[in-house]
Amino acid sequence: MRKLLPLLLSGKRQVQTADVSEWTAARSISLFGIRIGIQTNEPEWLAPLADHFPPLWKPTEARTVDRIFSLWKGKSRYTLFENDELAVKARSRKVVWEDFERRLKIYVAEMARRRVFVHAGAVGLNGKAIIIPGRSYSGKTSLVKALIEAGATYYSDEYAVLDMQGRVHPYPQPLALREPGKLEQTKCSAEAFGAVVGTKPLPVDLVIVSKYREKARWRPMQLTPGHGVLELLDNTVPARRKPEVVLPTLQKAVTAATILKGDRGEVEVVVNRILERYA
Incomplete structure (x- = not known):
């Protein structure tokens, strides 16, 4: 202290x-x-x-x-x-x-106590959480923005905050948007895009491991829960400091989740596929 x-x-x-x-x-x-x-x-x-x-x-x-x-x-x-x-x-x-x-x-x-922070965007659809792990410049904010514009509930564009049951809690900071080819960020509230900000913890239903690659076609492969834990672990902030807390939390988070991995091009294709899943 x-x-x-x-x-x-x-x-x-x-x-x-x-x-x-x-x-x-x-x-x-x-x-x-x-x-x-x-x-x-x-x-x-x-x-x-x-x-x-x-x-x-x-x-x-x-x-x-x-x-x-x-x-x-x-x-x-x-x-x-x-x-x-x-x-x-x-x-x-x-x-x-x-x-x-x-x-x-x-x-x-x-x-943070009793919380695990994962570098990831997070939104809610139909009472379930979708998380998009990735570091800066991976394109996760662009995907989060497109999803909330399509009606998803905003949870975060930087950290998916997990409780000890593996549920995602809101971390409602303004979205940090970059123009193509620029490092400077512009902060915009989720409400500016007509989005609702989440208030309740949600179970993880879908994990999208993806980064933007120009002209890429999104053909993701489905990962096992074990490989899903490894993908999240690679993006987890306190992974080395609190492994005894982090690993059980990530395992609970992906137990019932679908985990998809693959590079993507423009966000529209990914968003449409996600919306079809929850239609």
């Missing part, structure tokens, strides 16, 4: 990030059983920084937290510390805030 203001501590050792008397504003939040502290020397930052928190966070009055993120505004540079480690220093506030968002998400995904 880490002590929040008035002193930033790591264990019993004072952190030499800056003169601790100059940390003038702080707040703590909780999500997935984790307490996070955010402190800064710029009080006006606390409110807008909330736009960079993961979904489902709640404010808390806790003075002791599991991880502290400290954001410092200097004369010419901005600095981020994660606990007592220097994370990034840059002339651009945008760069530092984006790194804060990325690091916070990763920490939560690794350390």
Whole structure:
């Protein structure tokens, strides 16, 4: 546990990030059983920084937290510390805030209690979950977007969050969309596409292991549950940290699921096949 203001501590050792008397504003939040502290020397930052928190966070009055993120505004540079480690220093506030968002998400995904985070898009259809495992640039957000535009319920475009029974819970962050050939992301809410955001956990019915390949024809092969676990394991954030929790959870998730693997071209073919399955 880490002590929040008035002193930033790591264990019993004072952190030499800056003169601790100059940390003038702080707040703590909780999500997935984790307490996070955010402190800064710029009080006006606390409110807008909330736009960079993961979904489902709640404010808390806790003075002791599991991880502290400290954001410092200097004369010419901005600095981020994660606990007592220097994370990034840059002339651009945008760069530092984006790194804060990325690091916070990763920490939560690794350390969440009673949840397993899998890099995957997730939607619901007819009371069942469809998950699309894959890392960045695999095309999962494009497929999620097409599915919710076709009437699926939105759960996530980044993480499929599994409980100990293997069910998928909502992680309703805005979709991160990229234009072809560009790295810059644009965030759009699911509601902007006319979608409904899920509120209840769903059992996994379909796993689509696929990445975009130009002009590819989608001819997927069906995998066994064992191979399905391996595909999910390759995309699971805390796989090495919590194998005793991860493996049983993934096994439960795919027990009754159909697992399809194959490269795809444009999303329309895949979406039509999925809709036929649930018609």
